Amino acid sequence: MDALAQLAPVAAPLLREVDTALLTLGAPPTHPVWRALGRVGATPADVVAFVADLEPARLRAAAEALRAQAAAYEQASLPLDAPWEGETARHYRAAAAAAHEHLAGDGASLAARLRAQASYVDSWAEWQQALRDDLARVLARAMTSSQAVTLRSQLARPTEVDGLPAAVQAAADIAVVLLGVAEDAAAAGRDVIRAAPDLDELPYRESLPSDPLAGSGPIRVE
Amino acid sequence: MMLAGTVTAIHATADLLGDAERRLPAVDPGATAFGARGLGLLGEVGQEAYRHWQAAMNARVREARAHAARVRDLAELVDHAAGGFREAQHSAGQIHRTLADEPGVA
Numbered sequence: 258m259d260a261l262a263q264l265a266p267v268a269a270p271l272l273r274e275v276d277t278a279l280l281t282l283g284a285p286p287t288h289p290v291w292r293a294l295g296r297v298g299a300t301p302a303d304v305v306a307f308v309a310d311l312e313p314a315r316l317r318a319a320a321e322a323l324r325a326q327a328a329a330y331e332q333a334s335l336p337l338d339a340p341w342e343g344e345t346a347r348h349y350r351a352a353a354a355a356a357h358e359h360l361a362g363d364g365a366s367l368a369a370r371l372r373a374q375a376s377y378v379d380s381w382a383e384w385q386q387a388l389r390d391d392l393a394r395v396l397a398r399a400m401t402s403s404q405a406v407t408l409r410s411q412l413a414r415p416t417e418v419d420g421l422p423a424a425v426q427a428a429a430d431i432a433v434v435l436l437g438v439a440e441d442a443a444a445a446g447r448d449v450i451r452a453a454p455d456l457d458e459l460p461y462r463e464s465l466p467s468d469p470l471a472g473s474g475p476i477r478v479e
Numbered sequence: 480m481m482l483a484g485t486v487t488a489i490h491a492t493a494d495l496l497g498d499a500e501r502r503l504p505a506v507d508p509g510a511t512a513f514g515a516r517g518l519g520l521l522g523e524v525g526q527e528a529y530r531h532w533q534a535a536m537n538a539r540v541r542e543a544r545a546h547a548a549r550v551r552d553l554a555e556l557v558d559h560a561a562g563g564f565r566e567a568q569h570s571a572g573q574i575h576r577t578l579a580d581e582p583g584v585a
Binding site for chain 2: 296297298299303304307308310311312315316318319322323326329330333334335336339340341343345346348349352353356359360367370371374377378381385439440442443446447449450453456457458459461
């Protein structure tokens, strides 16, 4: 259980209060929270709930499964030699060598594509974990902040209107730092997409004689 | 390796690829695991990540299917060679028996 898994349930009441204040009382007109809300498209409570539900382990499990499949391709024993001679044998050797290269050769291969896809999904697992850790840090600071105290004090005494402007400011301040984590994570996520390896279908390259069955040479089995 | 052993080994590789074609879709952790069901900006990032993953997974499945077919073609090639060998062996046996039956031929 990571820090966010521990913090999110404890922070839920404060996040509800922040959301309620934003939705019912608004925020100071020039506060950066307005722009942050527009860009992120979700409230602080929604962001935290969403991130708390992310399970990087599920993505890591997918990466492991892909690597296991790649290892199976690499261990496949496709016979490269033909235990007979003649035109068909020459064709077989060329075709088997091409098939082996495509499956698990040193260059671009099906095994390499599986490993590249495993790395891609691992990158997302790392991205999710970094997002969870960053959010947990900011959330911990927010929970012990003076703004949290101000907001709670006001909400505990809803009839005392003197404290309202400070509470509105406090809710906006808490919201903007939490939404900032989401914005930064989105930018990092776009970087992951941009840095993704080539995962397109690998074209097959074969170099074969024209007609494998046209040969009329002798067949000699070892 | 004899022809039969070669064919068996080739079929084993084709089966491995066939299994991969069937099993790879089950590796998909789903849209939710990528955060594609989220609201707003983070949901958009999750959707893009998942679209990329799905396209890649479809490519892996197509690769496995196409290569399984190629490898099965290899097995057919060896079968063809084995058929030719059996035919030649049969003919040689017949000639041998014919010659042995002819009087004066040792």
